[in-house]
Amino acid sequence: MRTEGAAVPEAEAGFRSYYGKPVIKPPVWHEPHMPTYLYLGGMSGVSSSMAVMARLTGNHRLARTARLAAAAGAAVGAALLAAELGRPERFLNMLRVFKPTSPMSVGSWILAAQSGLSAAAASADLTGGLLPAAGGAPLLAAAGDAALLATGLTGPLTATYTAVLVADTAVPAWHEAYRELPFLFAGSAMAAAGAVAMLATPRAQAAPARAVAALGAAVETAAGTVMERRLGMVGRPYREGRAGRLMGTARMLTAGGGLLAAVAGRSRVLTALSGLALTAGSLCTRFGVLEAGRASAADPAYTIVPQRERLSAAS
Amino acid sequence: MAERMGFFTDTSVCIGCKACEVACKEWNQLPDDGFVFEATSYDNTGMLGASTWRHVAFIEQSRPVRVEGDEGSVDRWLMSSDVCKHCTHAACLDVCPTGALFRTEFDTVVVQSDICNGCGYCVPACPYGVIDRREGDGRAWKCTMCYDRQLGGLEPACAKACPTDSIQFGPLDELRERAEERVARLRADGHEEARLYGESPSDGVGGAGAFFLLLDEPEVYGLPPDPVVTTRDLPAMWRWAGAAALSMAGAVALAFLRGGALPNHQASVRGGTR
Numbered sequence: 001m002r003t004e005g006a007a008v009p010e011a012e013a014g015f016r017s018y019y020g021k022p023v024i025k026p027p028v029w030h031e032p033h034m035p036t037y038l039y040l041g042g043m044s045g046v047s048s049s050m051a052v053m054a055r056l057t058g059n060h061r062l063a064r065t066a067r068l069a070a071a072a073g074a075a076v077g078a079a080l081l082a083a084e085l086g087r088p089e090r091f092l093n094m095l096r097v098f099k100p101t102s103p104m105s106v107g108s109w110i111l112a113a114q115s116g117l118s119a120a121a122a123s124a125d126l127t128g129g130l131l132p133a134a135g136g137a138p139l140l141a142a143a144g145d146a147a148l149l150a151t152g153l154t155g156p157l158t159a160t161y162t163a164v165l166v167a168d169t170a171v172p173a174w175h176e177a178y179r180e181l182p183f184l185f186a187g188s189a190m191a192a193a194g195a196v197a198m199l200a201t202p203r204a205q206a207a208p209a210r211a212v213a214a215l216g217a218a219v220e221t222a223a224g225t226v227m228e229r230r231l232g233m234v235g236r237p238y239r240e241g242r243a244g245r246l247m248g249t250a251r252m253l254t255a256g257g258g259l260l261a262a263v264a265g266r267s268r269v270l271t272a273l274s275g276l277a278l279t280a281g282s283l284c285t286r287f288g289v290l291e292a293g294r295a296s297a298a299d300p301a302y303t304i305v306p307q308r309e310r311l312s313a314a315s
Numbered sequence: 316m317a318e319r320m321g322f323f324t325d326t327s328v329c330i331g332c333k334a335c336e337v338a339c340k341e342w343n344q345l346p347d348d349g350f351v352f353e354a355t356s357y358d359n360t361g362m363l364g365a366s367t368w369r370h371v372a373f374i375e376q377s378r379p380v381r382v383e384g385d386e387g388s389v390d391r392w393l394m395s396s397d398v399c400k401h402c403t404h405a406a407c408l409d410v411c412p413t414g415a416l417f418r419t420e421f422d423t424v425v426v427q428s429d430i431c432n433g434c435g436y437c438v439p440a441c442p443y444g445v446i447d448r449r450e451g452d453g454r455a456w457k458c459t460m461c462y463d464r465q466l467g468g469l470e471p472a473c474a475k476a477c478p479t480d481s482i483q484f485g486p487l488d489e490l491r492e493r494a495e496e497r498v499a500r501l502r503a504d505g506h507e508e509a510r511l512y513g514e515s516p517s518d519g520v521g522g523a524g525a526f527f528l529l530l531d532e533p534e535v536y537g538l539p540p541d542p543v544v545t546t547r548d549l550p551a552m553w554r555w556a557g558a559a560a561l562s563m564a565g566a567v568a569l570a571f572l573r574g575g576a577l578p579n580h581q582a583s584v585r586g587g588t589r
Contacts, residue, residue: 025364
């Protein structure tokens with residue numbers, strides 16, 4: 001047996017393969033579309049939750065920012081997903097069926113609901129502000145608030161279903177991480193949405209956004225640490241190579257940005273630094289997760305060794 | 316529903332002629348594979364893909380043997396024609412969001428090319444790395460077990476072309492019986508390493524519609540030793556995602572109630588204290 005192409009030499013790893021070729025196919029999703037969508041979808045989802053809470057607690061300025069961020073994130077994200085398809089003109093085939101066994105089918109319906117509702121909530125708020133004297137304004141505002149309340153449900157789903165989307169594959173670094181990935185993505189999404197809201201809201205009204213950002217950074221850091229520790233050998237792609245650099249950079253940016261968010265208060269400089277670091281950190285996490293998946297699919301060791309161990313444990 | 320049809324690929328009689336690869340390409344009008352010199356014995360297609368629905372693997376081995384007290388080694392050449400497994404529990408079919416992938420009346424798994432929108436989800440979902448998206452075309456493609464020929468009462472092109480009956484096509488139950496007999500006979504003849512792969516309905520994919528007789532570990536042929544359909548864990552995945560979604564909503568609520576439950580006029584006066 002030769003081992004060309006394998007990052008882990010077969011003799012050292014104690015497994016055999018077909019000329020070091022991968023057993024499974026790598027994900028075909030490309031950059032920047034797919035990871036940027038993961039970022040935007042997460043940002044949109046948590047922004048919706050923030051908009052709901054801001055509306056309920058009477059923080060109208062923050063509510064408006066979050067409504068707009070939720071709508072923009074979902075709309076641009078959906079466009080990126082369509083562009084990612086091999087046949088973009090068949091995008092609507094996604095809504096041809098509802099398949100509970102397919103996280104992408106479930107996700108398409110979630111995203112359709114999230115983008116529609118968040119667009120309604122945002123446009124009601126905007127037109128209400130632009131045309132305060134219009135006759136139908138109270139009705140419009142009520143409809144917008146109803147749509148907003150509904151995003152309180154679709155938002156958290158939008159922010160977390162993507163973890164199931166990537167985990168429901170044969171890619172070892174994704175599938176084996178199905179417990180932690182939803183928390184990693186939820187934390188990353190909170191950091192991202194908190195960052196956007198703190199950057200785009202007057203600092204006096206942005207305290208809850210800073211809290212969301214700091215909490216998100218803490219969740220993302222904790223989930224990432226637990227994930228890499230529990231995965232063991234299958235978690236190596238998250239620590240090595242390009243994916244490792246992305247995840248390491250994400251870790252520093254997120255932790256640093258989260259700490260800054262916690263102490264930024266009404267400082268303009270600290271708010272800007274924190275918001276930018278958290279945004280970059282969330283993006284790095286998403287690009288890093290995609291890259292780690294690719295790396296773990298490309299090396300047959302990650303497919304074969306755990307399966308061999310499973311077989312010898314069973315016999 | 317017709318009987319479940321399948322392939323039994325007996326690699327012990329494969330001679331590596333690649334007639335199956337050629338017949339498959341001819342019948343299904345598949346594009347070429349790029350004419351790449353792989354430098355992997357006589358293999359020049361590498362692995363299954365969007366335009367390679369049969370792939371013949373070549374493995375050159377040298378094994379130590381002892382003949383009448385003399386140490387020596389014997390060379391052997393393993394050849395095996397790989398194909399889509401048409402799993403009982405098919406991950407590609409489970410995850411396809413458009414319904415383009417479907418199960419036929421022969422219990423095979425086929426992509427409807429007029430529905431597929433090229434989302435690519437089936438590609439990393441397959442535990443065998445079979446299905447792929449074709450560059451320039453944008454859609455996912457794989458073996459159909461010659462669905463069109465089966466509808467016309469014909470056997471698939473690869474099985475038809477195979478000169479040694481290494482590729483056998485028929486009702487899956489019959490093939491399983493035949494395979495059991497074959498592996499028993501090979502073992503009785505001294506080929507202790509002969510084993511069946513993918514024939515058991517109790518494996519991670521519920522048994523393959525296309526199974527194999529191998530003369531070495533599956534991974535030597537590029538096959539996963541213990542494939543599991545990824546959707547087996549899907550309920551657990553949704554539970555963890557649901558927990559994360561609830562935690563996230565709770566954390567956001569906490570941030571607002573602790574961090575700034577201030578009416579706008581107050582907030583503008585007192586600032587967002589935490």
